[in-house]
Amino acid sequence: MPLSGAKRWLLLGIAIAILASYFTPHFNRYYLGIVIDVGIAIILATSLNLINGHTGQFSLGHAGFMAVGGYFSAWLTLSAGATANSLWFFPLVLIAGGLLSAFVGLCVGIPSLRLRGDYLAIVTLGFGEIIRVVAQNTEAVGAASGLKGIPKLTTLGWTFGFAAITIYAITALVNSTYGRGFIAVHDDEIAAESNGVNTTRTKVTAFVTGAFFAGIAGGLWAHHKQFLSPTGFDWIKSIEIVVMVILGGMGRTVGVIAAAIILTVLPEFLRDFSEYRMIIYALLIIVLMLLRPAGLFSFNFKRRSQS
């Protein structure tokens, strides 16, 4: 995709977001809530796609980064008091949450991504646990009873504005000269390294970028649900995001966005089957890996080598 095209999509996305948020008072609150959920899911899935898809690593801790961003931005909003009502306060808080999340991502990523192998999966899984333990023991964010009374600052406009920025930033990053390194690492790490790609740095960059956007999504989530509990960000939440990426086809932005929309909307209509939801997710993962490792929405227009 040429950059000008991507920029056009970015502008279009932001324009639609602004336009749509103008009409939000007329929407049904329940449906509006789902639509915002969809926007947040798009941010999460697209950012995880950079790590698990384009770069070919495997992170299981995306909900942990969401928690870092969510808790930090919610804490900032609650401590700010009245200034929270000014227009530019919210995006700044979100970015602050994203930055803290990115910093945590750096601390987690450097030890585990230096090595080749599956360590990242276990480390990120454990990281999610650590975040939960820390949140449960920190009085400033409500400890085990959770953080209540977060003002509702998340609007349709901010959600989809940030979703558009996320999609644009990640697409542009992957399509840049530097970003080709991600795909090179994904395809063959040894070959990439012998061609002068600093693989550790590339992997850490992808991981930190993904963590940043997950932190922003966490902030949006916190100011949307208005309540954060330490158990709300457990590994089941991470698995949901992973399933979105696998279903959409790892490394395929459009497919991943479609999967994020479907997997957020569908459970709302299939509430009767909610006890079977995770079983179906698990089966989907296995069957897709055995039969369609490139994702549900890949139609082999151009045949991709198995990688």
Place this chain on the structure above:
Amino acid sequence: MDWIQQIINGLGLGAIYALMALGYTMVYGVLRFINFAHSDVLMLGAFAAFYLAPKLQEMFGAQSVTSAVMVFILAALICALVGMTIERLAYRPLRNRPKLTVLITAIGVSLLIEFTGQNEHVFGASPLPFPQLLPEKTLHLGSLVMASNDVIIVSLTLVLLLGMWLIVQKTRVGTAMRAVSFNMQAASLMGVPVNRIISFTFGLGSALAAIAGILYSMKAPGIEPLMGVQPGLRAFVAAVLGGIGNLPGAVLGGVILGLLETFAGGIPGLSNYRDAIAFGILILILLFKPAGLLGRSTIEKV
């Protein structure tokens, strides 16, 4: 004397981690991937014992040694079959696929077992009380108080470890296992039936996980479908700590982790963060000695 007590508790916990870690490390040794479903085999072992124990106790007498031994053997056999089935259905078709595909499948298998187990028609999500397999006694050695369960756990683990060592070092199957782990292609060219050996490895690892599951449940307040996740993660950390792919390393790592966790649980300020210790250790070991305490770093050849 308090710290000797702690050491005994820590050894009991460490023995369970060691048994689990052996399964991770053996599979990693031959196939080079983390078998995420291993922690769920532990859970299945506990549930197998849960359903078997009442029937066997009817046949051989309540809390008798025979019934306990039978429970252990049957649960281990069931789990060995489960482990081999998982390998046959989910992992073998992916043998020549990229590592990531196998890893994701393993996570899928693990989730499938966990959430199927949580369904109310299978095991249900709420904890069930584990039946008492052997009478619980407290042994007094001077001022030292030991629970009989701790003694059983540690001594049974020692016996199993000795058996494992004999299998891996002294038998034909063990030699073949080591050959496959050293170089699968060359082993296959030398006439080693690679698929059968891998199946055997999974069976052996799963049987150990089942026994670890029963031992774990003997001390745990109850069993539930997600009970394997935490000890499974710890055991993986233990395997990495000792050097993944290295059998004595897995045991050493398990014991170190068990001791550290028990001691941290005894320190007031740290006890809340007990769950986080294993991962702190994992990060440190990956930073400073990624090959593990007993592992040798390998150079990847192109």
